[in-house]
Amino acid sequence: MSAELMQEPTKDKFAVVGRNISKSFDKLHVLQDLSVHIPRGVTYCLLGPNGSGKTTLMRMIMGLVKLDSGEIYVLDEPLDRISLVYPRLGYMPQQRPLYPDLTVQENLEFYAGLYGIRGQERARKIAEVLQIVDLSQTQNRVTGMLSGGMYQRISLACTLINNPDLLLLDEPTVGIDPVTKQSFWGYFRELAKNGKTVIITTHIMEEAERCDMVGFMRNGIMLAESSPDELKKFAGLKKRLQMKVEDPEHEMAKLVAEGLEVSRVGDQLVIEVTEAGKMRDILDTVMPVDFNVIEPTLEDAFLKLAI
Amino acid sequence: MVQIVDISQSLYRIWSVGLRVIRQTKRDRRTVVALIINPIILMLLIGYAFSGTFTGINLGIVELNMGPVQENVLNHLQASNIFSITYLASESEARKLISDETLNGVVVLGKDEIGLILDGTSPQVAGSIVTVVEAGMQAAAMQILSQSPAPAQLPTITQHYVYGYDLEVKDSVGPALLGVTIFFFTSLNTTIGFLRERLQGTLEKVMVSPLNRMELVSGYILAYLVLSIAQSVITFVILVVGFKVPIGGNLLAVLVIVVLLSAGSLSFGAVLSNFVTTEFQVMQLNPVVTFPQTILSGAWVPIQSIPDWLRPLSYIFPLTYASDALKLTLLKGASLTDILYPDIFALLIFFVVTFFVATFMIKKEIA
Numbered sequence A: 001m002s003a004e005l006m007q008e009p010t011k012d013k014f015a016v017v018g019r020n021i022s023k024s025f026d027k028l029h030v031l032q033d034l035s036v037h038i039p040r041g042v043t044y045c046l047l048g049p050n051g052s053g054k055t056t057l058m059r060m061i062m063g064l065v066k067l068d069s070g071e072i073y074v075l076d077e078p079l080d081r082i083s084l085v086y087p088r089l090g091y092m093p094q095q096r097p098l099y100p101d102l103t104v105q106e107n108l109e110f111y112a113g114l115y116g117i118r119g120q121e122r123a124r125k126i127a128e129v130l131q132i133v134d135l136s137q138t139q140n141r142v143t144g145m146l147s148g149g150m151y152q153r154i155s156l157a158c159t160l161i162n163n164p165d166l167l168l169l170d171e172p173t174v175g176i177d178p179v180t181k182q183s184f185w186g187y188f189r190e191l192a193k194n195g196k197t198v199i200i201t202t203h204i205m206e207e208a209e210r211c212d213m214v215g216f217m218r219n220g221i222m223l224a225e226s227s228p229d230e231l232k233k234f235a236g237l238k239k240r241l242q243m244k245v246e247d248p249e250h251e252m253a254k255l256v257a258e259g260l261e262v263s264r265v266g267d268q269l270v271i272e273v274t275e276a277g278k279m280r281d282i283l284d285t286v287m288p289v290d291f292n293v294i295e296p297t298l299e300d301a302f303l304k305l306a307i
Numbered sequence B: 001m002v003q004i005v006d007i008s009q010s011l012y013r014i015w016s017v018g019l020r021v022i023r024q025t026k027r028d029r030r031t032v033v034a035l036i037i038n039p040i041i042l043m044l045l046i047g048y049a050f051s052g053t054f055t056g057i058n059l060g061i062v063e064l065n066m067g068p069v070q071e072n073v074l075n076h077l078q079a080s081n082i083f084s085i086t087y088l089a090s091e092s093e094a095r096k097l098i099s100d101e102t103l104n105g106v107v108v109l110g111k112d113e114i115g116l117i118l119d120g121t122s123p124q125v126a127g128s129i130v131t132v133v134e135a136g137m138q139a140a141a142m143q144i145l146s147q148s149p150a151p152a153q154l155p156t157i158t159q160h161y162v163y164g165y166d167l168e169v170k171d172s173v174g175p176a177l178l179g180v181t182i183f184f185f186t187s188l189n190t191t192i193g194f195l196r197e198r199l200q201g202t203l204e205k206v207m208v209s210p211l212n213r214m215e216l217v218s219g220y221i222l223a224y225l226v227l228s229i230a231q232s233v234i235t236f237v238i239l240v241v242g243f244k245v246p247i248g249g250n251l252l253a254v255l256v257i258v259v260l261l262s263a264g265s266l267s268f269g270a271v272l273s274n275f276v277t278t279e280f281q282v283m284q285l286n287p288v289v290t291f292p293q294t295i296l297s298g299a300w301v302p303i304q305s306i307p308d309w310l311r312p313l314s315y316i317f318p319l320t321y322a323s324d325a326l327k328l329t330l331l332k333g334a335s336l337t338d339i340l341y342p343d344i345f346a347l348l349i350f351f352v353v354t355f356f357v358a359t360f361m362i363k364k365e366i367a
């Protein structure tokens, strides 16, 4: 492979590549020298606390916010040619972009019209996206009269109308009931399997954990980009063994004598463990009444990294 | 960068936006009512007369037979500082000068008759000429009565309107108010329309679609053309059926005026939407921008009654040209070529400038 080809990392592999992005609003630094790499065909989660710059980054990717410095490529196009990829984008803003005075059908027809979808194809496509959000029966209802969660689901339906290659969903599952949420996630994964790229912002750990990749943001800085598992490793998190014992005082002394770091909560002892073999040794030594292996969660990683 | 735009796709997108705006308007009962009721209320309001001080009325005087009464009337006209007087040789010349709008009226001082030939399209101007002539007659009558020997017969005053029908104030203000109504309705609704698009996030979503800014504004224009034309038709019906205003206009010319004015007002409204963040602010800002324009446009009061120092303002407001053009086409039967300059020309400039500013500013509002 020649050196020239190596310099084109956006080709094929990545849907979005951003390098050294900085942005301030007045004197507030919202993004600081941030880089982001979003591979094609994955669900990618932008995770971070409120105000960490997730929405700003997402809007930047679509050319809605100007960069102070840095560069972004979206589906191989630089930002100054971003409008070329608009037909292939599906954006669901944090504020749900529907016309409340129109019916569901009319909203969908409008968005379909923007993409030149008409006639038979439009009818078919509208039926399809309503099926996905499971709201086929609301077709003729006035959008503003729908419940909050339904409004949200229709908004997602509008985002899917043009069969986008790159979806940018800003907190798409807020206010959605658990059953629907489950089906949304199933659908997002299906999209990724079919080669679409789905970018989702959230500050909910369980959601991030379902994504192929997580970009972990704080104060406008990208702390880490990796799979959820790697992120936990990155945060230096280990499994923990939690044991219920009869004589915590005595058992604790035994373990400390072996050079282990033990913490005690009531009659429970907690030890961080690295290897499986080590765990058996400990169980043999202590002979607990009951025990539990606690897997590290992304939340632990989040709390550890965010502080 | 050159982008190849597929025209039929582009037109379809514009159509989608236009259809959506019309559907939204249709869904909003209050807007529909406003669309129909506004012109009716405005027309009814015109029932009351306007007063004001006039200056710069171009008056012609034909001295046919000067007696003491005639002299007295002439002195009154000369003493009044609201007229700029031209002395004419004949009555036929006078009529011609009124027709081509050089004069607002002519006083023919004859032996038995003082004839007033007045421009029917400006009743208030005509009224003030009548007032001064009558005052002169009265003064003359007093003098004559106090004289002995027995006074001569006083000449009678006859009023004659050049356009064949006697127009009342509402007749002449009506057409101009069509312009005001379109301007108000369209600019207010688009300011709020664009503001809502921004607040509800639809603008942002629309910007990330193949629809470009020019198509977005064009879609709005398409919708408001339909609405404005509907409103014009309603106003016509009210004028013709309700008020029996003789409309001798060239409807094609009227259509062109309505189309240009509403397209311009719409783009103007879109520009304004960039300066507001709440609908409450729209209600505060809109009058500030539209009232002076309405008052100074010659729709409510003739341009002649506007103080000299304010008059330049009248000439920069698009509504002035729209009012003028609508009066000319509807009441005087002017054709498109008659109003091409300055009216149509001015409205065209208004539209082009606001359209590009509106289009340009949509992008700017996204940080």
Ligand SMILES: Nc1ncnc2c1ncn2[C@@H]1O[C@H](COP(=O)(O)OP(=O)(O)OP(=O)(O)O)[C@@H](O)[C@H]1O
Residues within 6 Å of the ligand: A025, A028, A030, A048, A049, A050, A051, A052, A053, A054, A055, A056, A057, A094, A203, B367
């Ligand atoms: N147009 C703007 N003008 C000024 N400040 C802005 C603007 N847009 C965003 N900000 C600021 O940038 C920071 C990041 O905002 P952003 O919306 O990107 O956060 P977020 O990570 O999406 O938060 P959340 O989880 O609450 O949605 C915030 O402090 C916000 O106030």
Ligand SMILES: [Mg+2]
Residues within 6 Å of the ligand: A054, A055, A056, A094, A170, A201
């Ligand atoms: Mg956000």
